[in-house]
Amino acid sequence: METAGQRQDWTSVTGREWRVRRSSARRLREAPDPADSERRFDGKLAASAGHGVAAPPNAFEILRGSGVSTAFLAPLGIDDDGRAIWVDLHHPASGHVLIEGGSPTARGEILRALAIGLAMTTRPALLQVTAIDATGRDLTVLETLPHAVTETAGDARSAQINLLWLEAELLARVSEGRRWPDMLLVVDDLMSLAGPESGRGRAALMRILRSGGAWGMHVLGAAPSRMAGLRAAGWSGPEVARLVACDHHGWFEYRCGGRCTRLAGVSLAAVDLDGVARGRRPAASALGRFPPVRPAPAGWRPNA
Numbered sequence: 001m002e003t004a005g006q007r008q009d010w011t012s013v014t015g016r017e018w019r020v021r022r023s024s025a026r027r028l029r030e031a032p033d034p035a036d037s038e039r040r041f042d043g044k045l046a047a048s049a050g051h052g053v054a055a056p057p058n059a060f061e062i063l064r065g066s067g068v069s070t071a072f073l074a075p076l077g078i079d080d081d082g083r084a085i086w087v088d089l090h091h092p093a094s095g096h097v098l099i100e101g102g103s104p105t106a107r108g109e110i111l112r113a114l115a116i117g118l119a120m121t122t123r124p125a126l127l128q129v130t131a132i133d134a135t136g137r138d139l140t141v142l143e144t145l146p147h148a149v150t151e152t153a154g155d156a157r158s159a160q161i162n163l164l165w166l167e168a169e170l171l172a173r174v175s176e177g178r179r180w181p182d183m184l185l186v187v188d189d190l191m192s193l194a195g196p197e198s199g200r201g202r203a204a205l206m207r208i209l210r211s212g213g214a215w216g217m218h219v220l221g222a223a224p225s226r227m228a229g230l231r232a233a234g235w236s237g238p239e240v241a242r243l244v245a246c247d248h249h250g251w252f253e254y255r256c257g258g259r260c261t262r263l264a265g266v267s268l269a270a271v272d273l274d275g276v277a278r279g280r281r282p283a284a285s286a287l288g289r290f291p292p293v294r295p296a297p298a299g300w301r302p303n304a
Contacts, residue, residue, distance in 0.1 A: 074117030077263035093257035095213030102245025160201035167204035209234035
């Protein structure tokens with residue numbers, strides 16, 4: 001068992017064998033190496049990084065193969081070299097994530113896979129999930145997760161109710177000096193919240209974006225492009241990581257903390273989504289029903 005004085009990060013590997021390097025917090029601070037926090041996959045996963053392969057990398061397969069048990073981490077995709085790229089909600093440069101551009105299908109796939117990936121690595125006692133889905137088809141599967149605390153909001157009125165509730169929770173946390181448990185708001189179309197029908201919900205979302213990160217409240221959002229309205233709403237802050245769609249379908253540039261990584265975004269197959277709806281957990285074969293929680297090493301930066 002890892003002690004409080006130890007830190008763990010992951011090196012690139014060959015095949016399915018994973019080597020764990022333990023080092024002191026001081027060493028991590030003195031010689032941070034972003035490559036050490038990426039996982040290298042061979043075979044089918046590495047091949048999926050090529051433009052000629054139609055199938056995107058599968059989030060379940062990455063979770064099973066890596067054995068990652070660090071809370072608040074989830075796979076984003078596979079880069080050109082076959083390394084899995086991860087997002088860390090507790091990193092100061094990725095407390096919120098904006099997925100922008102590309103087709104609605106591509107945005108919906110990676111948004112859904114990212115939310116489920118976070119739920120798979122993080123226990124329900126540590127992370128609560130709520131969603132706003134104007135399409136009514138991309139995020140309803142999140143209701144089947146034990147992390148879900150509300151039904152998915154599918155119209156402007158229910159979206160406003162959820163946002164005002166989250167704003168009240170934020171104000172209560174500030175008043176009480178509390179940040180746990182973390183809360184994750186997933187929004188499939190941010191532009192649906194920009195109109196007058198969203199009422200006070202839009203202002204509530206702006207407050208959550210600008211102040212929520214420090215109090216354990218995170219937003220995963222998708223939009224056709226980062227228009228001026230989104231920038232004014234708080235999506236241009238330093239705590240927002242961005243996945244910007246490339247010309248090639250399913251490929252994104254991950255911009256986080258001043259770094260840019262090109263990757264093929266993760267998705268979930270229909271059979272995986274059906275399994276989630278039936279209560280199956282993708283990490284079960286390797287990690288049990290839910291993986292043991294291990295706090296992320298201080299100062300660790302997965303790919304930023």
